[in-house]
Amino acid sequence: MIELNDVHKYFGQLHVLKGITNHIDQGEVVVIIGPSGSGKSTLLRCINYLEEPTKGEIVVDGIKLNHLATNINRVRQEVGMVFQSFNLFPHMTVIDNITLAPKKVRGLSSAAAADIARELLDKVGLLDKADAYPRQLSGGQQQRVAIARALAMRPKAMLFDEPTSALDPEMIGEVLDVMKNLAKDGMTMVVVTHEMGFAREVGDRVIFIDDGKIVEEGEPEQVFFRPRNERTQAFLSKIL
Amino acid sequence: MAISDWLVIPEILPLMLSGLRVTVVITFFSVLTGLFIGTVVGLARLSNSRLLRALTTAYVEIIRGTPLMVQLFLVYYALPEIGIHLPPMIAGWTAYSINSGAYVSEVVRGGIQSIDRGQMEAARSLGMSWWQAMRYVVLPQAFRNIMPPLGNEFIMLLKDSSLMAVIAVPEVMRYANLMVGRKGGYALPIYVTSGLLYLALTLPLSLVVRRAERGLAKGDRA
Numbered sequence A: 001m002i003e004l005n006d007v008h009k010y011f012g013q014l015h016v017l018k019g020i021t022n023h024i025d026q027g028e029v030v031v032i033i034g035p036s037g038s039g040k041s042t043l044l045r046c047i048n049y050l051e052e053p054t055k056g057e058i059v060v061d062g063i064k065l066n067h068l069a070t071n072i073n074r075v076r077q078e079v080g081m082v083f084q085s086f087n088l089f090p091h092m093t094v095i096d097n098i099t100l101a102p103k104k105v106r107g108l109s110s111a112a113a114a115d116i117a118r119e120l121l122d123k124v125g126l127l128d129k130a131d132a133y134p135r136q137l138s139g140g141q142q143q144r145v146a147i148a149r150a151l152a153m154r155p156k157a158m159l160f161d162e163p164t165s166a167l168d169p170e171m172i173g174e175v176l177d178v179m180k181n182l183a184k185d186g187m188t189m190v191v192v193t194h195e196m197g198f199a200r201e202v203g204d205r206v207i208f209i210d211d212g213k214i215v216e217e218g219e220p221e222q223v224f225f226r227p228r229n230e231r232t233q234a235f236l237s238k239i240l
Numbered sequence B: 001m002a003i004s005d006w007l008v009i010p011e012i013l014p015l016m017l018s019g020l021r022v023t024v025v026i027t028f029f030s031v032l033t034g035l036f037i038g039t040v041v042g043l044a045r046l047s048n049s050r051l052l053r054a055l056t057t058a059y060v061e062i063i064r065g066t067p068l069m070v071q072l073f074l075v076y077y078a079l080p081e082i083g084i085h086l087p088p089m090i091a092g093w094t095a096y097s098i099n100s101g102a103y104v105s106e107v108v109r110g111g112i113q114s115i116d117r118g119q120m121e122a123a124r125s126l127g128m129s130w131w132q133a134m135r136y137v138v139l140p141q142a143f144r145n146i147m148p149p150l151g152n153e154f155i156m157l158l159k160d161s162s163l164m165a166v167i168a169v170p171e172v173m174r175y176a177n178l179m180v181g182r183k184g185g186y187a188l189p190i191y192v193t194s195g196l197l198y199l200a201l202t203l204p205l206s207l208v209v210r211r212a213e214r215g216l217a218k219g220d221r222a
């Protein structure tokens, strides 16, 4: 589903990703952990081509990413992304947030897009908020809308960049529940998060990234409780 | 100077008011065109193309660094020398649109930059093209922020439109000058009247702008 081949990313002189190679299967849920600044966000952004890899190859759903705008937009339609800061469009209602891209990008009619939006709002438990504006919602609700918005494009894979780290503790659960259901429905997911409960319950694999490299990967239980690498051990001892 | 001099006002008022209509119309259309030029130039100044950035930056710097009077004279008196003859109103509108475009482009650029980068990224991550993301997500939010500075630009231009008197555009100052010449005096009541006519427009507009600014500030906090 997602193929990473020796991916490097430089910001000027700063070497952020130092040769990431990995293969993510269809339906797989991969959790990425690692210290702040290690390149986790940059990796996700490269998969969605919000950043252009300096070197290496990324293939998503059989489409090799290159500079062609059509190609980039194609890939982005197939890969949804959820951000730490939600990034809902504040000037639109919840339902308009969700229907905008299906209408403008996929060319759906307003009625068809609204049907999808309501179905997804129901799924994230916010059908009654369809006509609210983002600022009227709590953080947890906003993030659930953001997930619904990404899902409305019917993506083949979803990327989550620390989706719960901007949330008050009491709201983390509701967002994680939505994500767990998504995982159980068979969605291919790459999730940057330090929520161990989530990783253990639905994660197929945990990848530990440090200093732009994959240092260790394996099943959640193994990486969390029997880490082989001493950098993984040092990192886990800090967050656990 | 007798009190009775002020009785000239009712006599001149109809002409002055027709001048005011021209002032408003020409300012309105100049700001409208200026908004169009300013949006295109503002976007170009944020583009990745170095050439586009250089060209539009040069435009903005040249216009902002030269007097409006010079720009107006260039359009009205200099263009005919290369075969382009524009009637006064069109010449005024052209010069003021070009002038306003430069100032508005800075406003637009600031407005776009004030929108969180995450908005563009979220839109792009949904598969929207750069232009779709601009059009549906970034610009609508930016325009809300730039309404107050745009109102200020309108007020500035409204006042500066008085310069067009020198190229015979039939606006307020043009009639005021004519009237003073024809009557051989009455400068005080006539120019006070023109000043008051401008004020009658700019004061309420300033109030509206100030209220919009306050509204925005409040909206940001909510």
Ligand SMILES: Nc1ncnc2c1ncn2[C@@H]1O[C@H](COP(=O)(O)OP(=O)(O)O)[C@@H](O)[C@H]1O
Pocket (backbone or CB within 6 Å): A011, A014, A016, A034, A035, A036, A037, A038, A039, A040, A041, A042, A043
């Ligand atoms: N657009 C950018 N320009 C310059 N440096 C960047 C940019 N984005 C990220 N970086 C740098 O790249 C490094 C990795 O950042 P990031 O991928 O956000 O790490 P993480 O998500 O693991 O905390 C950091 O040192 C960060 O400062």
Ligand SMILES: [Mg+2]
Pocket (backbone or CB within 6 Å): A040, A041, A042, A161, A162
């Ligand atoms: Mg990050």
